Amino acid sequence: MVANSVLHVADVHKSFGGLKALSDVDLNVEEGTTHAIIGPNGAGKSTLLNVCVGRIRPDSGHVVFNGEVLDNHTPFEINQLGVSRVFQTPEIFSDLTLLDNVMIPAFASRDGAFSLRPFSKLRHEAAIREEAEKTLADVGLEVMKDREAASLSRGDKRRLELAMCLIQHPKLLLLDEPTAGMSRHDTNRTVDLLKTIKERGMTKVIIEHDMHVVFSLADKISVLAQGRIIASGTPDEIKGNPKVQEAYLGGAH
Amino acid sequence: MKQMLNREPFALAAFSLVILLMPIWLTPFGANYPDLLQKFAIFAIFAMGFNILFGLTGYLSFGHAAFLGVGSYAAVWSFKLFTMNVLPAIVFGVAFAGIFALAIGYVSLRRSGIYFSILTLAFAQMSYNLAYSVLTPITNGETGLQLTLQDPRIIDNAFSTPGAGLPETNLFGIDMSGYPGFYFCAVVLIICFFITRRIFNSPFGLTLRGVKSNQNRMGYTGINTRPYTLAAFVISGMFAGLAGSLLAVTDPLAGAERMQWTASGEVVLMTILGGVGTLVGPMLGAWLIKYLENIFSSFNENTLEHFFSFLPEGLQAIAVDVSSLFVGEGWHLTLGVLFMLIVIFLPGGLMEGWRRLLRRFSGGGGGKSEPAVAVQPAE
Numbered sequence: 001m002v003a004n005s006v007l008h009v010a011d012v013h014k015s016f017g018g019l020k021a022l023s024d025v026d027l028n029v030e031e032g033t034t035h036a037i038i039g040p041n042g043a044g045k046s047t048l049l050n051v052c053v054g055r056i057r058p059d060s061g062h063v064v065f066n067g068e069v070l071d072n073h074t075p076f077e078i079n080q081l082g083v084s085r086v087f088q089t090p091e092i093f094s095d096l097t098l099l100d101n102v103m104i105p106a107f108a109s110r111d112g113a114f115s116l117r118p119f120s121k122l123r124h125e126a127a128i129r130e131e132a133e134k135t136l137a138d139v140g141l142e143v144m145k146d147r148e149a150a151s152l153s154r155g156d157k158r159r160l161e162l163a164m165c166l167i168q169h170p171k172l173l174l175l176d177e178p179t180a181g182m183s184r185h186d187t188n189r190t191v192d193l194l195k196t197i198k199e200r201g202m203t204k205v206i207i208e209h210d211m212h213v214v215f216s217l218a219d220k221i222s223v224l225a226q227g228r229i230i231a232s233g234t235p236d237e238i239k240g241n242p243k244v245q246e247a248y249l250g251g252a253h
Numbered sequence: 254m255k256q257m258l259n260r261e262p263f264a265l266a267a268f269s270l271v272i273l274l275m276p277i278w279l280t281p282f283g284a285n286y287p288d289l290l291q292k293f294a295i296f297a298i299f300a301m302g303f304n305i306l307f308g309l310t311g312y313l314s315f316g317h318a319a320f321l322g323v324g325s326y327a328a329v330w331s332f333k334l335f336t337m338n339v340l341p342a343i344v345f346g347v348a349f350a351g352i353f354a355l356a357i358g359y360v361s362l363r364r365s366g367i368y369f370s371i372l373t374l375a376f377a378q379m380s381y382n383l384a385y386s387v388l389t390p391i392t393n394g395e396t397g398l399q400l401t402l403q404d405p406r407i408i409d410n411a412f413s414t415p416g417a418g419l420p421e422t423n424l425f426g427i428d429m430s431g432y433p434g435f436y437f438c439a440v441v442l443i444i445c446f447f448i449t450r451r452i453f454n455s456p457f458g459l460t461l462r463g464v465k466s467n468q469n470r471m472g473y474t475g476i477n478t479r480p481y482t483l484a485a486f487v488i489s490g491m492f493a494g495l496a497g498s499l500l501a502v503t504d505p506l507a508g509a510e511r512m513q514w515t516a517s518g519e520v521v522l523m524t525i526l527g528g529v530g531t532l533v534g535p536m537l538g539a540w541l542i543k544y545l546e547n548i549f550s551s552f553n554e555n556t557l558e559h560f561f562s563f564l565p566e567g568l569q570a571i572a573v574d575v576s577s578l579f580v581g582e583g584w585h586l587t588l589g590v591l592f593m594l595i596v597i598f599l600p601g602g603l604m605e606g607w608r609r610l611l612r613r614f615s616g617g618g619g620g621k622s623e624p625a626v627a628v629q630p631a632e
Contacts, residue, residue, distance in 0.1 A: 079475035093466035
């Protein structure tokens, strides 16, 4: 295990019935880096993220976050340790306003998994409100802060979800195809946004199909195919790796 | 800005005024007699509490009448064992309902959606049947729990000799029947409104709304939803217990029929009619149902003939025949039709109707309209 590893996935196996979704997966994400996971459809990329956030328990192996073994942690406990996740299909609070959407995670970070203070007033939470407005401004949604989240376009919903994660200042941010279904314009905006986050030193794991996005963000890339990591390295190493080309070209000999 | 202005004192004052003046403004509706006014206040508390669970978290409990019943029994026992003073009675009612809700909620909240509803329904029916059978020593079975001359009433009897007849419930000497009873319930309702409003406007309330909106996201946001929903369940159970004890305060007897599933269903109807998740909607729904139950059901052919007396003879007979289906015994028909109309045309209940009216009269909602949004690139 590397000394400054934030996330260490050790020997993780997971099968669904007869299907081996993940076998022998070993992954090290170093602090402050952006680690991209690429691979063809059905390679097990989303399953890997699900294992990391506690949605799925591995059949064997461990996930270690900041020295803590996440074997019996529930998703909310893992988030409280400092892991936030953006989903492939945005998971937001559709019938609340954008501001409320961002304030709920802010309260969760400040007050913990449960705090019973039914009589404290939202009006008095000026600091949280300001931070929520600032975070919405960061993702370019501040003009719509009083709108219902359901009225947003798909790309804006993704940006909102990103804001919900960013306001928590996570130690590790997991992004599952953050630009899927976005126009080129919106993709570029999101990439720029993710680059500024990188400057803040936040560690990220990103699953992405768009190679333009991958190569402009990633410090390290791991390639997953049929549940196995077939290659790991810097973007340049990956580009020249024959095994990767084989996996992407469908195993042509 | 709106967050700078504290609207709380204004909202409380306006609400108190409306509630305390009910005997006056309800006169034209023929609903200004104390019995009905007490029911208005009590069932408003019941519905308001139910809405803290259903309106905020989206968990539809079909067994809330059980807590109403527990509150009533606890209050009557307080009258029998300790004192006729109503304050200990409502404290016991709220406390026992709270404990009961904690136990039922702890089990039921392991499931959500329809399974949660069925679990609560099962628990409530179980309580109802137990009250009729095994628990007869506590509930007095079919007769219902009543005051008797043999009751110990330890505290009262220590300070004064018991009178000849059954004593009245009182608040430090003021009898809690008639208008004093209504004003007592009204003050409790105002306190409940204050509490509910605080909950709605707190980070806690916002979190509960998050549970309703997307429980899955809550987990990945670091929030443990179980204690939040349990807290909402217990708080709303305590409101129900409070309402139940107030029923005993205004009329000191408690029967198991108060816990039946029809009573649980009634509070669901009240909340939906008035507007789920709104602050005063459930209260309006409670008033509407109690009004129909008490006023419409008392109409008879004579009242209708008098009402349609402006019509020529033949038409009058037809009008009376048709409309008599909807009053008296048939008031449930009116309620059913009304419920269907509201669910179909005003899914947000009476409060949505009110908002639509406001929007129409303020010329398309100038003040509260969405801020002008710059052209957004389409996806």
